Amino acid sequence: MYIKITETILILNNTKKNKMLKEKQSETQSKYNFFGEKLFDANGNTTLTEEERLKMITRLEEKYSEILDILRISTDDPNCTYTPKRIAKMFVNEIFSGRFTPPPDITFFPNRKKVDNLIISSGIQVMSICSHHWQPIAGTCTVGYIPNKSVIGLSKISRIVEWFSRRGQIQEELGEQIADFLEELIAPKALGVIINAKHYCMIARGIRGSEEETIMTTSVMRGYMLDDINLRNEFVTLIDKKR
Secondary structure, eight states: OHHHHHHHHHHHHHHHHHHHHHHHHHHHHHHBOTTSOBOOOTTOOOOOOHHHHHHHHHHHHHHHHHHHHHTTOOTTSTTTTTHHHHHHHHIIIIITHHHHSOOOOOOEEEOTTOOOSOEEEEEEEEEEEETTTOOEEEEEEEEEEEOSSEEEOHHHHHHHHHHHHSSEEOHHHHHHHHHHHHHHHHOOSEEEEEEEEEETTTTTSTTOOOTTTOOEEEEEEEEHHHHOHHHHHHHHHHHHHHO
């Protein structure tokens, strides 16, 4: 009887160990691709060398050739002969460039005059890709802030928005990423990030909404902008006047 109980315990322990081992292997596999390269979120960032990006383009070109083949699109069609290479280069060097490149160089200036009013940069282009259907997200971003000890170069705000936009995104997280980055960079007293964008996953497919009217608006408010309703209203009013 004692031997049978011991055998049963050993079997249960081995089963548990095997299950844990399989779960660990599965978890490890989900973090790395077929080539043993680490995976990361669509809107994340890992700086790659030029050699790594070229290797990625070559692999993508091969896969997009397969996609065309599955869709029964002949590469003998002169319009599609170089399409796989074009798409591969476009995704790595343009659409998803924010995933693979370091953050832009940022220029700071001391807030010598103790500026304590809103600084607003509006009309910043947003061109991104929806993580769900890989359709364009196109629109504009407005960033407003009250500086603390530093003022950031105006063009650098546009570059920051561009860097985060050029990834697979959902608009809600895009605004948060921009705000997090600016907070860490200059620790402003107040910060607002508003994005208005068209989502072509709702225009080109699905409900096929109106291109003119199907617009999503998201806002992120931090610091005084979050706590002071008058300041927030001033920010929104100044934006509205610019439209």
